[in-house]
Amino acid sequence: MRDRTQANLDQLLQSGGIRLGRAQHDRLGWLVGQYGAPTMDGIPDGRRNGVVILKEPPSGAAAELFYRSLNPACAVVIAGSENPGFDFLKSKLTEFGTVGPCGAEGPHEMWWGGIGWSKFLSAADDCTARPRIVSCHPRGGDDGAAHELRQSLERLQLNCHIEAIETQLADRVLCFEKAEFLLRMWTTYREPLLFVEAGATLREAPLLPSFLGCDVAVHKWNRWEMSARTLYLGRTKAAELLLRTWQQLAASYPAIWEGYLLDQAWSLTSSQVPLDTVWLPRSYHALQGDLGASRATILHDQQTTTLELGPDPAFASIVRTARRAGRTGARDAFMVMTSKAATGNGIAVILRDVSVSDPGTVAATLEAVTGAYAADCGGFGRLELSLCAWQDDVGVAREAAGLARYRILEIAPGQHIANDFFAANACDDAVMTARRLFP
Template identity: 55%
Template sequence: MTRRHSNGTDDDAMEALRGCGVSQQQRRRLQWLSRTFGPLAPWSDGVSPRGGRTIVVIDPPTGAGAERLYRSLTTHDAVVIPFGENPAFDFLKSKLTEFGTVGASAEGPHELWWGGLAWRLPSLTLPTDALHVVSCHPNTLGDLHIYHLRRSLQRLGLPFALEPIDTRHRGVVSAAEKASFIRRMWQRQAEPLLFVDPDVILQAAPTLPLLVDCDFSVHKWNGWEMSARTLYFGRSRAAEMMLTTWHEIASSYPDVWDGYLIDQTWSLVSSQLPLDTVWLPRSYHAVAGETGARNAAIVHNLTPTTADLGPDAGFAEMVRSARRAGRAGARDPLLVIDSNQPSKTAVTVILSGAEASDARITAASIEALTQAFTRDHGGFSRLELSLCPWPQDARLAREAALLAANRVVEVTPGQHLPPNLFRAIAASDAARLPTNIARGR
């Protein structure tokens, strides 16, 4: 008989998770899932279909196994993948709706992924002042531009701040201007913020991010293209870092499409700390006139055509690669760890060949590399760890690392790694230098 803890989790699942390198933030998300959907239950083909479970999938199922798991689910279930960065789980993810992720960190060097059949949360009444809605518009457009948004917020009794701002281009708010406005509002208000573009209408209180209690929330068009039209920022340090980093990147590239910049910010921040992200459902990004808009929480004044579902058509294809199944691509490291070394020398470790390796072996190699760097950084200021399942991924990661003047090391899952790995790498580099340089003369 399975024994359950007082917090609703069961011993079998927690014992399995004990070896998965989950961080404290990821453990908090697991505890929330167990309270919301049901006790943690490790997946096996013998698990009987019933509602109210949080199913933990540690080993990637076969195609038939993924189908059996999918058919056993109800809308009262959630599925958790502790090794969400591994492409071996992509097929299972493709059958489910993405709910959220919790990023990697030195404490927990894996991406925790969770999803299910469809969003279904308990109906809880939250205070109307628990969330502050903000929006900005070019001062050249006037208040008539936000008339419908203002009326909808007043009708729902939600606190809000709608402000005109100066813009570089007439009638257009750039990513840098939007990020600067949201950051200013975040510093001014004490509540979590929900930013919406001014041409939207709220038909219901947008309580989902509050119920989930996440750091950051955004909607993804077509399953991967992040939209900056609806953004949620909680009151955590991770949320502040997300907002600050977005502002810095957008200020450096003020004319770049805002969806791309928020995507790059998310990738950077979620590789450095366990950013708790919720992917907003389509009901938070409905298009006026489309099926389902009548019952949506937020309706956007967009043309309901396929052409309008994506980014600027003129934006370069080479930097618009999809986030495959909610995980970072080869150009983006899975994990970034800074050391206390004042030098500017960084090391990129490419973990290649994961497509032919057992998921647990790959996970163990990620943990071994992380532990080796935190134990002895060897004089490197930063570790950038990239998971590259295929040769093309490894090539892209290698080229990106060399452009950044990083030292590049490639290892394979299961390869023996000495505890002083990074010290040895630094020593080998010094041995290849001319004698007078190696000795610091």
């Protein structure tokens, strides 16, 4: 039965021209096992279960009609969710998670969501895999909050490690200190880790991330702002890469707010590996005063009106928009690919006008670029691909690539990309260099 379901899924993806990497295919297969048989681009019958896979973004009335046709027994998978055209529909759904692009094999971001968390939360109750809860607080400070956390964990019979650490400030743990603590816990224990800020209490066993089997799980405050108060790390190479990237950023920029650094670490990691991310529900990041605080899994000792989250009102609006839609921002590299070329030079390809172009055309151009690089890198050791909606985004992407001393190419959706695209541009560089040296 399972083999037949897998064959049907593969046939459906092939008929729709959808290319998925291994991690994305595994997540989709898992969803089919949970919800039922998949369909493509259709409006589901509200009385049935199933996974609806979308290739094209519905807009306006079509999106509203699609949303109303769903029920909690349906899941929605967006195979090319890096396109801003899907943002409106995503805003109406509950966002469960994303799986980052997988190079030329799966050159798109995959988003999955539905109508509420109830199905997963009830199923997670039977999960036997449990994370180790870890937390830290300043040594010499008030340990009352940590004591309450420990008591709640003992009541739930959860393995934990709560530690007083040396900190620069007596009343708080800075981002680089938290990241270094987590990295030490990663090397000490073999279980998945769930970091919870000292001062929180657990009302129920936090089994959802383990049940979903993701690399990373984090809550987005106000749907866009990553909070480091609750952070799950599965025992995967991708999770370790995220953790080490966060630690390096925090060590390099100790004065920058931890949520922003976690956001940037997520963006960098997602561009390089197919990071399987779950966006945790509010019950895993409830605050005192929340309407649903009595049903919370994790309750933090902050008031709902806290200013601790979101201390930077100047946080780029374009990043807010992207994070609400579970994708990287236009000013971040959407995908990074590397080759076996011995040289250390890189090339930045900027795909412009993605918001005003046909999504199918954008997707086809993206596939053509990654396919050409995989076929012939032209001697470039690294490709960074950026998707830009507006011209000012192009300028920022050019500036970033220039600082890295990358060769910069700007292309438009629908532009022909030959198999020797990168080799031809490498030759152009060589000719220009020769002309400068031998005028």
